[in-house]
Amino acid sequence: MTLIWGLLAPGALPNERRTRTFGVAASVRLFNELAVPGIGGVWFGKQLLLATLGIRIAEQAQLHGKEVGKIEAANAVEALACWLAFDAGKWERDPRLRGSTKMQSKVDLSFQAVRQRSFYVTQPMRMRTVQALPDLGFVATDSSRFNAFACSQAGKDFVDAACNGFSPFKRGVIDHLVRWAVFKEDRVKSVELRDALSPITPLPQRARDLLMERLLQGGDRESSEHKQRRRDALAWVESQRKTGIGHTSWISAPPEISTDAHWRDLKAGAMFQAAREAAIAALDALEAHIAQSSDGERFSLSSSVPSAVLRRLVELRSAANSFLDERHRDRDANVFCGECNSEDPTKVLTALVARDGRVLRLKERDVVPGPAFRRGRAPQQEHEDNADTADSAPAIQGGLAWPPGISARLQNLFLLNADLSGELDKWLDKTVTEEDVQ
Known part of the structure; x- marks a missing residue:
């Protein structure tokens, strides 16, 4: 919002966020990580795909002599994916999509336009993946900076499996998006490209299998304890999904949690x-x-x-x-x-x-x-999420029976597991959507 006061030049009126971290945001992150290590705020598979695909495109662009930032590429791919999904769905909101208010008026879908910060939301889903990508082994890195990530072989295999069978404009998905980013290819309105990228379209089965393998095995930098905790949590949410039987007491642990x-x-x-x-x-x-x-x-x-x-x-x-x-x-x-x-x-x-x-x-x-x-x-x-916003959980249809106050990561993991089992639409409460982040 810009105001002009008297004869002074325009001044920016900041939008103050009502975040009350109390200086304990690190503790919130710690407890989330101890609950379900390695997944960050990820709750469905396409979040990981779009982020990894962005890194792959930036790497391919460099081979063509074009410097494209990995954050920039991943944000652009995610924005395009959401725009294509919104456009096909007549701009109906969905918890897996962001940016309806900001993007509905956009018509220029060139990479040069979509890469701009003004095109899409300021807090893309990519931010939820910064921990999961290295911990699950989809990228190799010695840094926590997204721009320093490099696709590992597991990441390349995941992207290839997710894009296999889609041929927008008679090209592979990666090839076409590299042309979009490097050679100013402006044709992106394609059913095939939309189905490959759209956050509301499930991953192909092979890609789901590879992601589940990563969840079970983890990456090289994870400790064996963290891998076991995630496997136990996966077993617990899988039991909930299959039986519908909850566990609501802190008095004793469910049988799937193997350590005190x-x-x-x-x-x-x-x-x-x-x-x-x-x-x-x-x-x-x-x-x-x-x-x-x-x-x-x-x-x-x-x-x-x-x-x-x-x-x-x-x-x-x-x-x-x-x-x-x-x-x-x-x-x-x-x-x-x-x-x-x-x-x-x-x-x-x-x-x-x-x-x-x-x-x-x-x-x-x-x-x-x-x-x-x-x-x-x-x-x-009026409160916004008050600490670890990247781990906030979307709503589950009908709710689940957890012990009171349990980490949002269990709910995230439940939805991710449902997605990999082909049941996300069954469990996701689509009446509750994430507000656009402007």
Whole structure:
């Protein structure tokens, strides 16, 4: 949004995200990784295909003397895939697609146009794959940077299997997309290319088999413990898919989880997630109080804590204490929950607001609005994902019976497993779509 004030030049009004990480985003990522190692935020196979295909195209372009960034190529391939799927489906939304609002008016599908940041969303699905690609062995790299990834033989085999049988404009998919990126080939409206790329079209069976093999075997850089944890989690979600019988208690582990350490980490992660959510709820209540205060937009830490906030702090203390009882080794999580476990509500609020700083901030002994403070709307209805957004899970049709608070990665893995079994459409709740990220 651009505004002109008086005689000054145009100024940009930033869009402040309501992210409350509390400085523990690393702990959230750790608990997700301990739950299901190696898959990042991936929940269906085409996410991995489009990212790997982008890397392959960038590598092929280099052979033709054309420098194309791997992030740039992968984003462009993903944008084209979503555009083709939206266009064929009359722009009906689907959880597997992004960018309907931004791309619906686009008509220039040249690589030069599609590669632009303004064409597609700022947080593509590619970002969910940055951990999974090297951990599963689809790329070789000594870096966590996507542009440093190189297709491994497993990655090449996966792409070849996924593209086999499709011949847009009487060419192979890779060949045609390289021509699109390098030689300014502008013909991309093809049923064959759409079916090869579209996120809502399942992977061919051979590609699904290769991806399942990677999930079971993992990459060279993974530890044997992490591989076993992912295999156990796969066995658990497969049992859920086949039997429909859930497991809702933390008292004992399901038979598929083979180690006590894995189950304890799953439980501790759930307890930590509950504490983090309780902390967000407490600050939401304080934000609502400040927004409605007759004393101006401030709350003095020297005054008594409002009853609505106090109730949330009692819940927070209980949740934090439950995590501390797990005696988990993660230092940051323990420090955070230790701060939330104080009997002094003012001390807890002071610590939380100091960790926030975006929605609410400290000004000496007052809590005042931060840059992401929202006026006139219920804050608890306005939250975005508040930490590891790449691992957020889409909705499952009818829901599943998990122990409370379990990592979103289990739900992601359930959907990925359903996709590789040809049942994603059966389980995916298509009424709940990801909002376009502008």
